Structure formats: C-alpha cells, structure tokens
Amino acid sequence: MHIFLFVFQETHKDSLRISFEDIRLATQNFNTKIGRGRHGNVYQGEVLGVNGPTPIAVKQYEENDDYDEDGEREFLTELEILFEYKHENIIGLIGYCNEDNKKFLVFEQAPYGGLNFHVDNDSLTWTERLKIGIDVAIGLDFLHGGDSPVIHRGINSNNILLNDDWKAKITDFGVSLIASINDEIDFVVDHAYGTPGYFDPKYRNDGFLTRESDIYSLGVVLCEMMCGRTAYSHINKDNLADLVKRHYEEGKVDELVFKGIKDQIVPKSMVAFLKIAYECLYDEREKRPKASEVVLQLKKALEFQEDIEIWEAKLPKDYKEIIHMSKNPKIYSNLSNKDLCEKFSKGILLQNGKTCLSVKVNGNGERSETVSATLFSYENNKLHNKRISISNSRFQRVVKMMDISDLKIQIKIKTQFLSPNVIYGAHLVFKFCDPRKFSSNLKYVNLKYKLGGEILHAYFATCGDDMWMMIELCRFIPHKKDIDFEVLLESLSRYYCGTGEIYVEGIHFQPINNTTLEPELYEKLEGVQEVLKSNLDYGQQVPVDYDEINRLDDDEKLLSVSKANEKNCHMLPAKMVLYESSDVKCFNWKSLAEPESRFLEVAELISHQVFQIRCKIEIQNLSPDTDYTCHLVFKLSQKCHGLHCPVRVRDVLNRKKKEFMFLYFRSPRLINLHGNEKVPKRREDGLMEVIMWEFNSGNNDHVPMSLKLRCYEGTMSGLIVYGVEFRPI
Numbered sequence: 260m261h262i263f264l265f266v267f268q269e270t271h272k273d274s275l276r277i278s279f280e281d282i283r284l285a286t287q288n289f290n291t292k293i294g295r296g297r298h299g300n301v302y303q304g305e306v307l308g309v310n311g312p313t314p315i316a317v318k319q320y321e322e323n324d325d326y327d328e329d330g331e332r333e334f335l336t337e338l339e340i341l342f343e344y345k346h347e348n349i350i351g352l353i354g355y356c357n358e359d360n361k362k363f364l365v366f367e368q369a370p371y372g373g374l375n376f377h378v379d380n381d382s383l384t385w386t387e388r389l390k391i392g393i394d395v396a397i398g399l400d401f402l403h404g405g406d407s408p409v410i411h412r413g414i415n416s417n418n419i420l421l422n423d424d425w426k427a428k429i430t431d432f433g434v435s436l437i438a439s440i441n442d443e444i445d446f447v448v449d450h451a452y453g454t455p456g457y458f459d460p461k462y463r464n465d466g467f468l469t470r471e472s473d474i475y476s477l478g479v480v481l482c483e484m485m486c487g488r489t490a491y492s493h494i495n496k497d498n499l500a501d502l503v504k505r506h507y508e509e510g511k512v513d514e515l516v517f518k519g520i521k522d523q524i525v526p527k528s529m530v531a532f533l534k535i536a537y538e539c540l541y542d543e544r545e546k547r548p549k550a551s552e553v554v555l556q557l558k559k560a561l562e563f564q565e566d567i568e569i570w571e572a573k574l575p576k577d578y579k580e581i582i583h584m585s586k587n588p589k590i591y592s593n594l595s596n597k598d599l600c601e602k603f604s605k606g607i608l609l610q611n612g613k614t615c616l617s618v619k620v621n622g623n624g625e626r627s628e629t630v631s632a633t634l635f636s637y638e639n640n641k642l643h644n645k646r647i648s649i650s651n652s653r654f655q656r657v658v659k660m661m662d663i664s665d666l667k668i669q670i671k672i673k674t675q676f677l678s679p680n681v682i683y684g685a686h687l688v689f690k691f692c693d694p695r696k697f698s699s700n701l702k703y704v705n706l707k708y709k710l711g712g713e714i715l716h717a718y719f720a721t722c723g724d725d726m727w728m729m730i731e732l733c734r735f736i737p738h739k740k741d742i743d744f745e746v747l748l749e750s751l752s753r754y755y756c757g758t759g760e761i762y763v764e765g766i767h768f769q770p771i772n773n774t775t776l777e778p779e780l781y782e783k784l785e786g787v788q789e790v791l792k793s794n795l796d797y798g799q800q801v802p803v804d805y806d807e808i809n810r811l812d813d814d815e816k817l818l819s820v821s822k823a824n825e826k827n828c829h830m831l832p833a834k835m836v837l838y839e840s841s842d843v844k845c846f847n848w849k850s851l852a853e854p855e856s857r858f859l860e861v862a863e864l865i866s867h868q869v870f871q872i873r874c875k876i877e878i879q880n881l882s883p884d885t886d887y888t889c890h891l892v893f894k895l896s897q898k899c900h901g902l903h904c905p906v907r908v909r910d911v912l913n914r915k916k917k918e919f920m921f922l923y924f925r926s927p928r929l930i931n932l933h934g935n936e937k938v939p940k941r942r943e944d945g946l947m948e949v950i951m952w953e954f955n956s957g958n959n960d961h962v963p964m965s966l967k968l969r970c971y972e973g974t975m976s977g978l979i980v981y982g983v984e985f986r987p988i
C-alpha cells in the first residue's frame with residue numbers, strides 16, 4: 260500500500276471556501292476558544308444554515324515559528340480527507356479558509372467536546388459508553404473499508420468528539436494516510452507517529468503501518484471508557500493497555516473497572532466487551548479483529564446490557580409462572596428477555612393451547628386473552644360445524660360454521676389472566692371462509708346474541724390486516740383475574756354477510772384504550788363482573804345556538820343567525836325535503852296544532868325500509884363557502900317499536916364515495932358506536948335531531964342534496980320527520 264500524494268486541488272473544493280472576514284464574523288473575532296491542538300486554537304462560532312443558526316468549531320492552523328511544512332501538509336491532508344470521506348461518525352466539514360496564509364478548517368460543532376473530558380464522569384452510563392465504542396468502530400470500519408482506505412493514526416479519546424446526544428464523531432485527520440487498495444502489501448513504511456498511550460507497539464518498533472494500528476488505539480479507548488481514566492496523563496504515566504491486559508490475563512480486571520459505573524454493568528455485557536477490547540490489544544497485529552468485528556462484538560455487549568436494563572423490566576412480573584403454565588416451557592428457556600418480550604406481545608399459548616395470553620410490553624403491561632372456539636359448545640347439528648386447522652390463527656384449530664343464520668354457539672368460559680380494574684371489551688373473533696375485501700374496515704354484520712338474560716345486537720365488525728374480524732359484545736371491568744363469561748351467539752345477518760361460511764377463532768378480551776367513560780356507566784350483571792349499561796343516556800339537551808327565527812317569504816323556510824359564529828342557520832320543513840314518488844305512498848302528513856312549533860306540517864313514515872331526501876338548498880339562505888352540518892329533526896311516535904339498528908345514509912350524488920355512513924334514531928349501545936357521532940340528541944324544543952350529512956355551501960346558487968336512508972332491520976314506521984336544519988360548523 261502506498262501513500263497517496265496529496266495534489267491538493269482547491270478548485271473542486273471552491274464551494275467550501277470561506278473568506279477570513281466571514282470566519283472572523285462567525286467567531287465574533289475569535290472570541291471563544293474551545294480547545295487547543297498542536298497547530299493552534301479551536302474557536303466556537305455560528306453560521307446561518309438551512310435550518311437556522313448552526314454552531315461551528317473553527318480550527319486554526321497558526322503560522323508561527325513552529326509552523327513548518329508539517330502544518331501545511333496536515334492542513335491539506337485533513338481538508339482532503341474530510342472533503343472526501345463523509346459519514347455520520349466522522350466530524351462534518353463545513354468549509355475552509357486558505358487566504359493570505361491564514362488557514363482554518365470549519366467543522367460542525369460537537370457540543371460535548373472530546374471523550375477525554377467524560378471518561379471519568381459517572382453520569383456517562385455503561386450503555387452510553389458501549390454506544391460510543393460502537394460509533395467509533397463504525398467510523399473506523401468506514402475509513403478502513405473503502406477502495407482507498409484511510410488509516411487514521413491518531414485515534415485517542417481527544418479525537419473522539421461527542422454530540423449532544425452522545426453520538427461519537429472521529430476527528431483530527433492531519434496525520435492520517437490514504438492508501439490504494441490495489442497494492443498487494445497491506446502496510447506502508449513510514450516515520451512512526453502516534454500518541455503516547457495509544458501507540459501500537461508493533462508499529463512503533465517496525466514502522467509498518469496497517470489498519471490494525473488504529474484497532475490497537477481503539478482498544479485503548481475502550482479501556483479508557485471501562486476504567487474511567489485516560490490512557491496517558493501527567494498523573495497516569497503507566498500504560499493503560501498493558502495494565503488492562505495483565506489484569507485480564509490474571510482474571511482481575513474487576514479491580515480496574517470505574518467505580519462510578521461498576522454497579523450498572525451486566526456481567527455478560529462486561530465479558531463480551533472485555534474479550535473484544537483485549538483482542539484489539541494483541542501484540543500480533545494479524546490476531547487483532549477488523550473494525551467490523553469490533554462493531555459486532557460491542558453490539559453484542561450492548562444487547563446483553565439492554566436485555567437486562569430495558570427488556571427484563573418490560574416482562575410481566577409473573578412471566579416465569581406464565582411460561583411454566585405454557586404447553587412447552589422449554590422453548591422459552593434459552594430466549595433473551597427481548598425475544599421473550601416479543602413472544603409475550605405476540606401471545607403465548609397456555610392451557611393446552613386453548614388460551615392465548617398476550618401482554619403489552621411497551622405500555623403498562625395490560626393483558627389480552629383469547630379463548631379458543633374449540634372450547635365452546637355447539638348446540639346445532641354436528642354437520643353444521645367442523646374443527647379445522649388454518650394458517651394465520653393463534654390456535655391450532657378453529658371452528659368452521661356452515662350456517663351463519665343459525666349459529667347457536669354457547670360460550671361458557673373463565674378468563675384467567677386479565678388485568679384487574681381495566682376496562683375490557685369482549686370480542687368474537689371470526690373470519691369469512693372466502694376471502695373478501697371490504698371498502699372500509701367497519702363491516703355491517705348484525706350479530707344477535709344473548710348476554711346476561713338480554714337479547715342484544717352488535718351491528719359492526721372491525722376488520723384487521725389479517726382479515727380476522729372482531730365484533731365487540733360488551734365491556735366490563737374485572738376485579739380479579741378470573742371471571743366467568745357466558746354468552747349465546749345466535750345469528751349473523753345473512754342478508755349482509757351473505758350465505759358465506761365463517762371460521763370462528765374464539766373470544767378475545769382486550770383492554771379498551773382512551774376510554775373516557777365514567778365508572779357510573781357500569782352496572783353489575785351476572786356472569787361478568789361489571790357490564791356496561793345497554794344504552795347511552797340521551798345526555799344533555801342541545802342548546803339553541805341562534806337568536807330569533809325569521810320566516811322567509813313563503814312562510815315555510817326559516818332563517819336564523821348562529822350565535823357562535825354569526826353565520827346563517829337555515830331550516831326547511833319536511834314538505835320541502837322529503838321525496839315521495841307518485842306511485843308509492845311513504846308518509847302520512849299531519850298538520851301541527853302546537854303553535855310554538857317552527858314546522859307547520861310533519862310526515863310520519865309508514866312501513867317502509869327506505870325514504871329519500873332531496874332538495875336544492877339556496878345559497879342565499881346560507882353563508883357562502885362555509886362548512887355545514889345537516890340535521891334531520893324528528894320524533895319517534897308512541898307506536899314506533901323499531902329503529903334500534905343503524906340506518907344507512909347514502910349520498911346519491913356522490914356515488915364514488917363507497918364508504919357508507921350510518922346514523923342512529925335511538926341511542927346505540929356503546930359497543931355499536933365505533934366513533935360514530937351521528938347519534939340522536941334531544942333538543943330544547945322537545946324534538947330530536949341527528950346529523951345526517953355534511954357539506955360546504957360553496958359559491959354557486961344552490962347546493963343539491965339527495966340522500967337515501969335505509970333501515971337494515973324492520974321498517975321505519977313511526978318516524979316523524981319535522982324537517983332539516985343546516986347549521987354552520
């Protein structure tokens with residue numbers, strides 16, 4: 260390997276040229292000195308970068324009596340290398356000045372300065388020290404690895420700079436050498452150069468420089484970080500590398516470990532670290548590891564450290580007992596804590612593989628539990644269900660149901676592992692046997708089931724990435740780990756789920772996050788500890804947000820101004836919005852006797868599943884370019900017994916919108932909400948209202964509205980429509 264002759268070509272570095280005047284301004288006339296090297300001071304400064312003011316370090320190459328050819332050469336070498344070799348673990352070059360013999364290199368500033376200032380700082384943890392070691396080894400691997408490898412020749416703790424996140428950056432390339440890879444011999448003959456304490460003894464003796472000399476120096480830096488002292492100082496004139504090697508060979512390194520961090524070091528991490536540090540210091544350079552190997556071994560030492568420091572703490576306290584209960588505890592015995600955490604978060608099979616427990620290792624350790632469908636009893640003819648094995652299931656077997664309209668699945672199970680005092684949702688987990696794609700992750704399924712003596716409906720299933728679907732059945736708070744859960748699943752809506760067969764995986768108990776429910780909303784039911792009340796309360800009344808209502812010319816349209824934002828509110832009576840085809844009678848019209856009502860005539864729906872709303876909203880009655888909500892104002896007559904299920908709203912004029920919207924005319928059970936805000940609200944005038952549509956008024960003459968409302972189960976008989984209100988958001 261030969262030394263590259265530096266034919267310094269300033270032209271291609273012109274973009275980095277900085278004038279002396281700019282350097283003077285950036286350092287405020289060399290106001291703050293942050294270090295000193297052999298050739299001069301290092302000053303702090305600031306330049307304006309793309310992301311605002313950027314702190315810089317300005318290294319001066321002084322021209323004084325001592326400044327000789329060496330100074331000139333080192334300036335050019337450092338400039339050349341930093342210009343060509345860019346890496347996150349090499350200090351970044353921002354620019355240079357070479358003007359009238361004024362020579363400066365401008366670097367990114369490493370706010371924590373040299374590692375030498377921190378080795379005896381006990382707040383620099385073992386983990387951080389390992390990461391610094393890894394960074395330096397990565398930087399060296401980069402320098403040593405390319406087509407033209409660089410031998411640094413000056414690796415020591417002064418030349419390892421630290422960013423404010425303790426990221427390490429190698430600096431000071433003045434005496435470095437670039438070698439050509441094509442050469443057969445992997446060394447150069449050179450005047451031996453090095454820093455006392457870090458100097459490869461082999462190179463010092465024979466003058467043959469190879470990459471392994473840097474590895475030796477790296478080994479010394481690793482020892483410094485372990486021992487909490489620098490390799491060479493006025494106080495410590497002994498050779499740290501020799502000291503560590505001797506102690507290592509005698510099995511007494513423990514005596515040298517820095518007391519400030521000794522207690523935090525995980526023994527396995529120390530063993531791995533010591534081994535690689537020792538190997539770096541071998542006298543025989545052929546035995547020393549490559550930088551990439553140092554990276555690998557230090558990463559192992561870090562893994563051992565973090566496995567205890569981070570991952571052990573994340574495991575559930577009773578993890579050993581849980582593993583003991585698993586089907587095959589042996590498979591967990593050699594796993595690291597990190598791998599165990601992964602197993603726990605994916606789920607561990609317990610109780611003969613019939614229960615799957617998963618623990619959230621990144622949160623507060625909440626547990627989810629799934630009980631296999633093979634534990635349920637199937638009252639129907641055996642021909643209607645089969646236990647089969649499918650891929651992508653937590654369990655070995657799932658149950659295939661042939662007739663979804665007549666499920667009759669009796670579930671009587673005991674949970675074993677739930678976290679007490681957490682709100683849980685109990686879900687049926689199933690999937691359609693024929694793979695289907697849904698336009699939204701919410702699918703209307705209408706599961707009918709019996710829980711706590713009540714017949715209930717869960718209308719929607721959510722679909723996960725793996726096509727398993729979950730239907731929430733109820734919410735409860737367990738006060739102990741094991742609770743009895745009993746439910747009879749009756750049917751899924753054949754009309755909307757098709758005649759398709761399903762695989763049932765089990766019942767999944769999962770903590771409900773971000774719930775703002777007050778404890779009063781829970782009531783006791785048999786079987787489970789506490790179950791959410793079936794229905795939401797109608798809650799507070801909607802306050803009237805507008806002042807006086809004005810009747811427009813034809814006495815039917817109403818107009819008002821919102822108190823909140825002074826924009827127009829607009830109301831249209833049922834007569835003007837309900838669409839009635841000439842051949843099918845949909846409504847009974849009634850005039851209102853109550854003089855206080857703003858609507859004069861209302862429509863009561865007769866036995867139909869669908870009705871339509873169509874009108875042109877005149878923009879003159881709205882505020883332009885404003886977002887509006889459209890509320891249907893209604894009442895349910897005494898005779899109305901239906902309308903418990905969600906009603907689908909289709910925006911007929913927006914056919915591209917595949918996602919259906921649903922609204923409720925009666926307040927749904929919480930589990931049926933799924934974030935849907937289109938629920939009825941009681942108004943101060945005694946009527947009810949529900950948001951049906953949202954739109955922007957734009958700037959045209961009118962906004963067309965055409966909505967089709969369809970009830971999925973039963974009819975809408977007894978729904979009395981008063982009109983619609985458009986309110987600015």
Ligand SMILES: Nc1ncnc2c1ncn2[C@@H]1O[C@H](COP(=O)(O)OP(=O)(O)OP(=O)(O)O)[C@@H](O)[C@H]1O
Pocket residue numbers: 293294295296297298299300301316318350366367368369370372373413417418420430431433
């Ligand atoms: N980019 C920088 N950010 C922060 N501090 C720096 C930076 N560059 C240098 N320093 C500080 O200035 C000191 C001197 O740096 P410099 O590279 O000139 O000298 P050195 O490391 O002593 O090397 P030598 O004398 O062998 O050239 C460093 O030890 C460090 O504390």
